[in-house]
Amino acid sequence: MPKTWASLWRWLLCGLLALAGLVNLAHAQGVQITDDRGVRVALPQAPQRIVSLLPSLTETVCELGQCHRLVGVDRYSNYPASVRRLPQLGGGLDPQIESVVALRPDVVLMSTSSRAALRLEALGLKVVALDTKSAADARRVLGTLGQLLAVPDADRVWRAIEAGVGAAAQSLPPRSRPLRVYYEVSTGGYAAGPSSFIGELMARMGVSNIVTPDLGPFPRINPEYVVRADPDLIMIGSHHAANLGARPGWPQMRAVRDQRVCIFNRDESDVLVRPGPRMAEAARLMARCIASKGAP
Structure with a gap:
C-alpha cells in the first residue's frame, strides 16, 4: 500500500478512536441538570424512556425531534397527533402513579405545581419539574430539555418562535390608540x-392588558373588575364562553355590546394557553383576532 494511503488509514483510525473515546466519556459523565425546584437530577445518559405530564413539555420534546422517546403522557397532551396513541396517565396534577411506574421511565417531566413529584421520587423514579409562566421561562425550559435530551442547538426552536411572533406583530397596522x-x-x-x-x-x-401587573401572571378576576375596566376586546375559549352575555353587567360592556369578542375553539385555545413551540402560531391567532374584531 502506498505510504500516503497508509497514513490516511492511520489518520482515520485515530479519528475513530478519538470519537469513541468522546462517546464513552459522555456516557460516563451522564446528564446532570437542575430543575425549577432547585433539585439536581443526574442520569447515567440521556433518557430514552420519557413520561411527560404537561402538554407544553410533550410538545417541546417532540419539537426537539424526540417524540419517539415518549412512552406515556397526561390526558391533555394531544399534539402532535402521534402522542394520542400513547398511554394516558391521568392529569398532570393527579397522575396515575402506578401506571407511570409500570412504564419504567428513565425520567418523568411534570409541572412544579404537581404534588406527585415526591411520591414518584419515593418510588425510585427520576423527576424533572419545570415551571413556565413567561416567555423567558419557555426559552429556559426549552434549553433545559435540550440539555436533558442531549439535543444540540435547541435554541434554534426559540429563534423560529421569535421570528414567527415578530412576523405576526408586523402583520398588524399601527394603531393610534392601543386596544x-x-x-x-x-x-x-x-x-x-x-x-x-x-x-x-x-x-x-x-x-394593552386591562389586568394590572401587580395581580400576577394568571390571577382570578372578579367579573365586576372586567365590567369596570370595560375592555375594547375580549379573548376567550369556546368552552369558557357559555352564557357570556348573562354575566352581571357584561351586556353593557362595549366589547360585548359591539360583538368585539374572539371566541377560540378548543384546538386554538390549546395553542394559545401552552407556553411551548407553538407560541408563534398563538401570536398569529391573536393577530387575526385583533385584525378582525379590534377595529374601532
Whole structure:
C-alpha cells in the first residue's frame, strides 16, 4: 500500500478512536441538570424512556425531534397527533402513579405545581419539574430539555418562535390608540396578566392588558373588575364562553355590546394557553383576532 494511503488509514483510525473515546466519556459523565425546584437530577445518559405530564413539555420534546422517546403522557397532551396513541396517565396534577411506574421511565417531566413529584421520587423514579409562566421561562425550559435530551442547538426552536411572533406583530397596522384587551384563560375568571406568556404576546401585538401587573401572571378576576375596566376586546375559549352575555353587567360592556369578542375553539385555545413551540402560531391567532374584531 502506498505510504500516503497508509497514513490516511492511520489518520482515520485515530479519528475513530478519538470519537469513541468522546462517546464513552459522555456516557460516563451522564446528564446532570437542575430543575425549577432547585433539585439536581443526574442520569447515567440521556433518557430514552420519557413520561411527560404537561402538554407544553410533550410538545417541546417532540419539537426537539424526540417524540419517539415518549412512552406515556397526561390526558391533555394531544399534539402532535402521534402522542394520542400513547398511554394516558391521568392529569398532570393527579397522575396515575402506578401506571407511570409500570412504564419504567428513565425520567418523568411534570409541572412544579404537581404534588406527585415526591411520591414518584419515593418510588425510585427520576423527576424533572419545570415551571413556565413567561416567555423567558419557555426559552429556559426549552434549553433545559435540550440539555436533558442531549439535543444540540435547541435554541434554534426559540429563534423560529421569535421570528414567527415578530412576523405576526408586523402583520398588524399601527394603531393610534392601543386596544384594551381582556383575555380569560379558564373557567372561574382566571385571566392572563401582563407578566404571563400570553400577556407578553398581547404586548408584542401592540394591545394593552386591562389586568394590572401587580395581580400576577394568571390571577382570578372578579367579573365586576372586567365590567369596570370595560375592555375594547375580549379573548376567550369556546368552552369558557357559555352564557357570556348573562354575566352581571357584561351586556353593557362595549366589547360585548359591539360583538368585539374572539371566541377560540378548543384546538386554538390549546395553542394559545401552552407556553411551548407553538407560541408563534398563538401570536398569529391573536393577530387575526385583533385584525378582525379590534377595529374601532
